[in-house]
Amino acid sequence: MLQAISLSKNYQSFRALNQLNLTVNPGEVYCLLGQNGAGKTTTINLFLGFITPTEGKILIDNIEVSPYDNDRRKQLAYIPEVVMLYGHLSALENLDYFSKLAGFSYEKELLTHFLSQCGLATSAHQKQLSGFSKGMRQKVGIAIALAKNAKIIFMDEPTSGLDPKATEDFTQLVKQLAAEGKSILMATHDIFNAVSVGSHIGIMKQGELIHTLQASDISAADLQKLYLQTI
Numbered sequence: 001m002l003q004a005i006s007l008s009k010n011y012q013s014f015r016a017l018n019q020l021n022l023t024v025n026p027g028e029v030y031c032l033l034g035q036n037g038a039g040k041t042t043t044i045n046l047f048l049g050f051i052t053p054t055e056g057k058i059l060i061d062n063i064e065v066s067p068y069d070n071d072r073r074k075q076l077a078y079i080p081e082v083v084m085l086y087g088h089l090s091a092l093e094n095l096d097y098f099s100k101l102a103g104f105s106y107e108k109e110l111l112t113h114f115l116s117q118c119g120l121a122t123s124a125h126q127k128q129l130s131g132f133s134k135g136m137r138q139k140v141g142i143a144i145a146l147a148k149n150a151k152i153i154f155m156d157e158p159t160s161g162l163d164p165k166a167t168e169d170f171t172q173l174v175k176q177l178a179a180e181g182k183s184i185l186m187a188t189h190d191i192f193n194a195v196s197v198g199s200h201i202g203i204m205k206q207g208e209l210i211h212t213l214q215a216s217d218i219s220a221a222d223l224q225k226l227y228l229q230t231i
């Protein structure tokens, strides 16, 4: 379980995040919506320990963690908007390399299994990443998260630039990860995808979480209305 308690971040005198309280339980997909600059990436960066909070706490499984806690990082995975992988290595080689960096050494059979589980066609496993689409890169990124055995996964604008089929593949994959008990926190501008993939939705404005909703309680059209009224 991931928790933020009164989490705040100042950049010099500018308050980028103000008193954020948020919980993502195992099996939940929490989608953070908000205009550019609302504080979504700042939130994710704080959880990942890339930046330090000005105030507040981060808890994993009810234990407070410090930004410098390397053990914490082992439980977390991050899928950025563009997954950075080695272009001259194949999908299998990238997965093998990043798994080893995280301290896991797998037989080829298991690496293949992770890639297939993420929907990457077998014919692409041995191909160089330089020729991969954004959606294919994302599948390798998620395979790395699985291979790391991360229980909390962060995603930043994962569906931007994906075609409708790739978005649907991604949605199914995220639902599968949640069903396996992962906690997922996603920053997104995609209101329709948030309703389809999310269990919980938060709308941020100027560093504050203004609304929190259960995705099952709202239609995409009503969420869009609420979003536009909020921002």
Ligand SMILES: Nc1ncnc2c1ncn2[C@@H]1O[C@H](COP(=O)(O)OP(=O)(O)OP(=O)(O)O)[C@@H](O)[C@H]1O
Pocket: 011, 014, 016, 034, 035, 036, 037, 038, 039, 040, 041, 042, 043, 187
């Ligand atoms: N390193 C920094 N120094 C100063 N201000 C920053 C820094 N990083 C972010 N900010 C500011 O903090 C605010 C929140 O930025 P953040 O990147 O978290 O927004 P966001 O909701 O992720 O936006 P986007 O949708 O554009 O990714 C913005 O006003 C941004 O300019």
